[in-house]
Amino acid sequence: MSDQSNFIEKEDVVVKFCGDSGDGMQLAGTLFSDAAALQGLDLATFPDYPAEIRAPHNTIAGVSGFQVHVGRKKIDTTGDFVDILVAMNPASLKSNLKWTRPGATIIVDADSFDEATCKKAGYLTNPLEDNSLEGYNLVKAPVTMLTRNALKPLGIDNKTADRTRNVFTLGIIYHIFSWSLDSTVSYFKTKFKKKPEMVEANKLVLETGYSYADTVETLGSSYHIAKAKMAPGRYRNITGNVATAWGLLAAAERSGRPLFLGSYPITPATEILIELAKFKSLGAKVFQAEDEIAGICSAIGASYTGSLALTTTSGPGLSLKSEAIGLAVMTELPLVIVNVQRGGPSTGLPTKSEQSDLMQALFGRNGEAPVVVLAASTPADCFHFAYEAAKLALEHMTPVILLTDGSLGNGSQLFRIPKVADLPDITPPLAEPNDKDYKPYKRDPETLVRKWAIPGTEGLRHRIGGLEKENGSGNVSTDPANHQIMTDLREAKIQKVADFIPEQGIFGAKKGEVLVVSWGGTRGTTEAAVEELQKQGKKISLAHFSHIMPLPKNTHEVLAGFKKIIVCELNSGQFVNYLRMKEPDFKYSQFNKVMGLPFTVTELVAKFNEML
């Protein structure tokens, strides 16, 4: 075991595994985060992979990475800069070095750094030999050779052995943290249940990596991170996409409405479809449609017949669904549309994250077609926002667009497991059989919500559709005055939802110098940046919005408490322009980034300091 005297106590550490896509970096990162969770640490993860399944070997385009931020403190972000970088080839080193902290430990597979691979990555000279990495703690591990040698006695060929190189590096990392290998070994036992020789091989490589780290002096200090202080409860690691799927399943169970998903595969939203398809045992009906339009239209059909109906997509898919969202607005049917945003326009950056579909979600339909818009803010709270989206859709008989994004969907975080019984009630406004007063568009005077008459119910036969409705009766109407009334009612119904959502919270004091405004998936970084400045005694607070349409009722009051307001978002200024429209009494500054990358805490702190 390692030398205990060399321990450095750390608050948090950022580890990134990167290599060729196909090198198993996503798996190494996932296994590392599972081990960290079992050590009692808080964590957040972020995969960063190319759009191509197997891009050309040893090229920058083919680099796949998985970043894990672990710590004893509350982990809000996946970390600006990397403390330990695992780089399996020159291309992955080259593309990740700019995100690596000076003095960081860089573990490379030295065997993969030859003239050809260095040249392919764009290096003129071998970076392991030209002293360009002097400022780092460089560990030149012969990973390929040691892995092959370790497995030779088991009769395993080099090609197969090379596939376990990721496990070797995992062994090195576990040594750095002095962690047990148990969780990873038990993963192998489950994964290779029918191939005991593969369990043996992976275990051996893991141990070889661990022992290698024990013998090399260059590795320097080991890290120790104390257990995180977290609210008591049962926890698990969860990605945003899985949390979204589970929140929707919970809503179906609590509302008593069967779940129907109509969807079409699209990056980075596909995992929600995949996840829900697993749970026919919960009665979930998942329909992989022929296209995005059939996805939403089948969901609208299911909604008319009484299901909690869902469709999941990303930006280009939301464009295709626009007309059908309008149909759901006109027919006032419950429908949850999840948009896992990615870089746009058009096909854009499928595997990169952005917040650039906000205006599309709010206004991207023909006619005046208001819908409720929510935005989840962390991978784990995708569960609660998906649940709330379903609750609002069902109780207010309206489409709800839930915005998440690629970082949230693929990123993971620890999730405190709730009890389904503790979640809020969901009570859809079902029409009673043989209700003599039933009319399709008769509304509750308070909420303006119409009743849901489910086919099969006696005495409630009725017809609805996309043509304008006569107020009350729901018959087709082209009467000009009626169209005005119905347009106003549809808008008012959505605004009334503000009575059923929480007030906007403020992180920090309610009055001060600068109010940072952010929304959706950037919460981790904006909160970390604001917290850092608050610790320095600066009069800065954060209002992070998740309820976009309608805005919380106290929005004006929240904004009024500060001399300056800066709105930060990963687009060119969509939420800030929405605020300029909705809350025109204030002057807004803005901070935007459209690079397919998250904000860094560093750049936010620098920007906020300029304003203070």
Next chain:
Amino acid sequence: MFEFPEKTIERSAVELNKSDFVSDQMVKWCPGCGAHAILASIANVFPKIGYRKENFMMVSGIGCSSRFPYYVNTYGFHGIHGRANAIASGVKIANPNLSVWIATGDGDSMAIGGNHFIHIIRRNIDVNIVLFNNQIYGLTKGQYSPTTPMGSVTKTSPQGTIEHPFNPGELVLGAQGTFFARAVDTNVKLMTEVMFEAARHDGTSVIEILQNCIIFADKTHEAITDKEVRDDAQIHIKNGEPLIFGKNKDKGIRLNGTQLEVVTLGENGITEDDLLVHDQYQQDPGVHLMLAKMYPPHFPVALGVIRSAMYPTYDDLVEEQIVHAKATSKILCVDDLLNSGDTWEIE
């Protein structure tokens, strides 16, 4: 092996009649439009089918045909252009206890909704599609459609169309359709019969109605429906019976080698025994395709049920998978799910 389950659509406790399905809305099709007769046929057939009236559901897209749900007193949904089949897919999968009827046209299902049309058929979802084929866009006032005969002069083809039209029957069979029938809007009795057969069929049933648009494509089906020619231009096919037609019932269809051929009984020693006997239930769609493709002037057009083959339906298979999953999975409620896999307690 898949077993065909008992159908769960509830039957009416009382006898129903036409008036049970008449809605309070004024019918706004042009006088003389073929759609009126299709509406009459639906009103005939729904009581005959015998399900509870609340268990019928009509779905439509956009076009003249798609106003249909407003005129039938059932649960109904008038969708958007081309999407009736997609909407109805969701209706049937979510609620298999409904008898789902789709009213659609040659623009709605052959053009803008062509994708949904072939996929609902491929999946064999148990719905009934009534395809109003008037070979024209009526509601937008007279543009050519994917079934308009080549060379037709319309508002958007002043020099005649230069597109090969679809034969809907070919498309249905090409998409592995399990049920295809054809009728003409001048024959309410035949429409009612094939609709009843469609309702009995488990799977996607497509009924093509050769419909007249009196305003924009009047007499488009004249070569088939005109009183003077119809006995020679139509053949009413019935399961188990030889294919005989003609004013004097003296013509027939036989299979000569790999091709169909029109023959005259009594000529060259031809008797009824030489004629093709219709088998609507046979799995192989080869002969069905040949029948669906018959068209004047060389052949009469085939009317009646051309194909009605038994295959598992998508909606039944979904239910079967749910039953199986519930019987075998350890995850039977969301609490089970949330606590599955790696979890740990923090105190």
